[in-house]
Amino acid sequence: MTDETRVELDRVLDAALADYAAVEPRAGLEERILANLRAEPMHVGGARWKWGWAAAVAGVALIVLTLSWLQRPTPTVASHPSGARQSPPQSGTELSSRAAVEVPLRAHERIRKTAARRFPRTAVAGGPKLDVFPSPQPLTEQEKLLAGYVAEYPEHAVLLARAQAEDLRRDEKEEMRESGAVSGDNSQQLTK
Secondary structure (H helix, E strand, C coil): CCHHHHHHHHHHHHHHHHHHHCCCCCCCHHHHHHHHHHHHHHHHHHHHHHHHHHHHHHHHHHHHHHHHHHCCCCCCCCCCCCCCCCCCCCCHHHHHHHHHHHHHHHHHHHHHHHHHHHCCCCCCCCCCCCCCCCCCCCCCHHHHHHHHHHHHCHHHHHHHHHHHHHHHHHHHHHHHHHHHHHHHHHHHHHHC
């Protein structure tokens, strides 16, 4: 673009914007706006006051509920040693104090029962805790026979153990080859 075309384009745009900005509103617009503003304060002001009062009442209710919840007395639970037992009351005054303690205790019992339902205890094996884990168990009949055989024929037992270990290795290699052949067959079928 040359400088002359840019200058000409700027003049055309300036003229179009000036015509666009010089538009006058329709006749009577100003009177309609003023009439709406005169009629509106009654409706808008009333709605604003209603919302303001509703918010104030809700705030006061929230404060009252919070304060009553914070000042509520907490139930006290009497703790007794596991071996101690309560003796029956001797007079009427002790009876009233015992009744005052039983109500919180019942609430405490309800909480314990609810917790027991939600979080059941896991079963723990009985018997003494041993120093070794896993704890040693007595030998089975087969293990006793094997120990006796090894004690009586140690060289033969070693040869049998080596042969058995070799058989296990051979079986594992065959399984690996078979699984590799099967997966290789599948991959060949997929590529076809």
